[in-house]
Amino acid sequence: MSMRRVAIVGIGYTKIGEHWGRSLRDLFVEAALKAMDDAGVERVDALYVGNMMSASLQEQEHLGALLAGDIGLSGIPACKVEAACASGGMSIHQAYLAVASGEYDIVMAAGVEKMTDRLTPEVTLSLAMAEDREYVIFSGATFVGLNALLHRLYMHKYGAEPEDIALVAVNDHENAVNTPYAHFRNRVSVETVLSSPMIADPIHLFECAPISDGAAALILCPLDKARKFTDTPIEIEASTVSTDRLSVHERDDPLTLMAIVRAARKAYEKAKIEPKDIDFVESHDAFTILGVMTLEDLGFARKGEGYLLVREGQIARDGRIPMNTMGGLKARGHPIGATGIYQAVDAVLQLRGEAGKNQLSKAERGLIHSMGGVGGTVVINILRRAD
């Protein structure tokens, strides 16, 4: 049996930032209505909401039915999907299956997170729920602390310098300058990054994605119906998921994120392509070191050599593998459950040729990488401009 092919025909999103005066629901409604408007549809057949933290930050669950009602679509099937920081990517994967199955035609894959409703220590605790509460968080570990272990081990083992890793943040900020919806639109230098406060040695403040509010939404439909809604359908060539033990200490090689390796292999196989066929990558670089490791585990560099790609400027918009072309998690922003959807928005804009000053000269196929925890869940979606 062959599956139905699936395309993205609408995108909608809010500006990412600290939306002190707005609610989770308000942000969602803006993104959802914009996406429906973009696709020219007045309703959808089903809704998936990617969200991680509404229970702990808003004391609100049941987002599927709640938010379907808020956009005037009470009645449609709706649910929340959660896979920590990969919730957005997972929302796309589930919406993809829903359309591929033949059960639903027009499906919204959305994501939303409102992080500024609480004080930072509460947000930190909430984020830590992505890790093993009983064995790791109980011990006092934080997310940035766990990434700091990888960062230090990576430099020690492969000889990378702090400057090499910091360049991931510099690249993100460079790209976000031209992104209207980015959280931070300023350039930063390596010196700025490395002189920012140390959060968990060797990770500096400017190497961490910010605490962001935002919502984004995609409209998916069968590829063979896509031109009814848009002149530039973007096909989801492959949508794959893999998981790993949540905790770094449980893995054979802490410096290889096996969930990326497995999900990427499967995605390349499904799309019948190789890494060299990817024109750009939107990477889940919640911390700079993850950006470097991701390049390797996705197959763009050999293990231990990802930092060289970065050092050589190959992740820039005119490089060999442009990365985070609209600003990535560090500068475009990281509203947890929405991040995977924003990555798709970034990619769709490139593939449609609507990326403005950041438009790549060649953007036919992009890979988006959504990740939960320190590689506990990885969702890979390969997007391509339909012929």
Add this chain to the structure above:
Amino acid sequence: MSMRRVAIVGIGYTKIGEHWGRSLRDLFVEAALKAMDDAGVERVDALYVGNMMSASLQEQEHLGALLAGDIGLSGIPACKVEAACASGGMSIHQAYLAVASGEYDIVMAAGVEKMTDRLTPEVTLSLAMAEDREYVIFSGATFVGLNALLHRLYMHKYGAEPEDIALVAVNDHENAVNTPYAHFRNRVSVETVLSSPMIADPIHLFECAPISDGAAALILCPLDKARKFTDTPIEIEASTVSTDRLSVHERDDPLTLMAIVRAARKAYEKAKIEPKDIDFVESHDAFTILGVMTLEDLGFARKGEGYLLVREGQIARDGRIPMNTMGGLKARGHPIGATGIYQAVDAVLQLRGEAGKNQLSKAERGLIHSMGGVGGTVVINILRRAD
């Protein structure tokens, strides 16, 4: 395009109760391994976990990858789905789509909730996250209070007596006596129910589902491969979802749960049957009044006459529409995110002819009704013994 037909080929579950000495993970592992054993499989291609409250009660999210790891299956695609108390039913729906799509062959639909890790007031707050936090819960409303409004209005409008409604609990307890995995296995009389403490007038303690711990899991696969795993495959003839505004005050008729009406209509249509073709129903009777209303909204009685069915004993195992044949939410138990999966377990046991002393004389097709909030989300699954 015709969808792949889907069957249930394995079930696993823990006893429901107050598992003071066990963790959410421990309960899940027992249920998951038993389900795999029942189907004779050593791995599954994907995992869906229905759960509502792990963030607020265990400070743990990312259950998909965490629990996949705990059963030795790190690597498989896994995520959590949440739709309040309908999370279990939603887990089945998503697993159904995953198999129907052709992407995955053997999929586990599981549910787990560990409610006794916190004090009752915290659990009450966590349950209230199924309702609108900003407009309803903020005002001081509780779930039982909202159901009490319906209970009183129903009696007022349709002339039902407290005894009629209480019989729903009596029926549940009667059926749970023979259910080894039930939370409560004692009989209760109408007098016992109506003399139990008043929780929210007119709802008595013995009209409310208990706070339960439990985990259950199903193994799904394509129907045409099902006989490799079991001699008694149970087909999912229809799996449908509908939503409604979360809050009772937002609805045209508070006494009609439109999400049930819509999901049921669609399910009957898909299965090409009518309500009279259903041999038994597993109903989400978190409060007795919901059991009565569900009978009507599913089409087993006209609006305002569901209580007559109950009064006449037609929901008993030898009645016209046996309801909650293994004890329902009141007596078999209500571990929120797992409840929809337990309903499927109840139904599969009946359809396989393995329901022991509770075995119905005719059990070829059963309907399971999973509901979030006061009807905000409804998932209907119609299960039938495959030919």
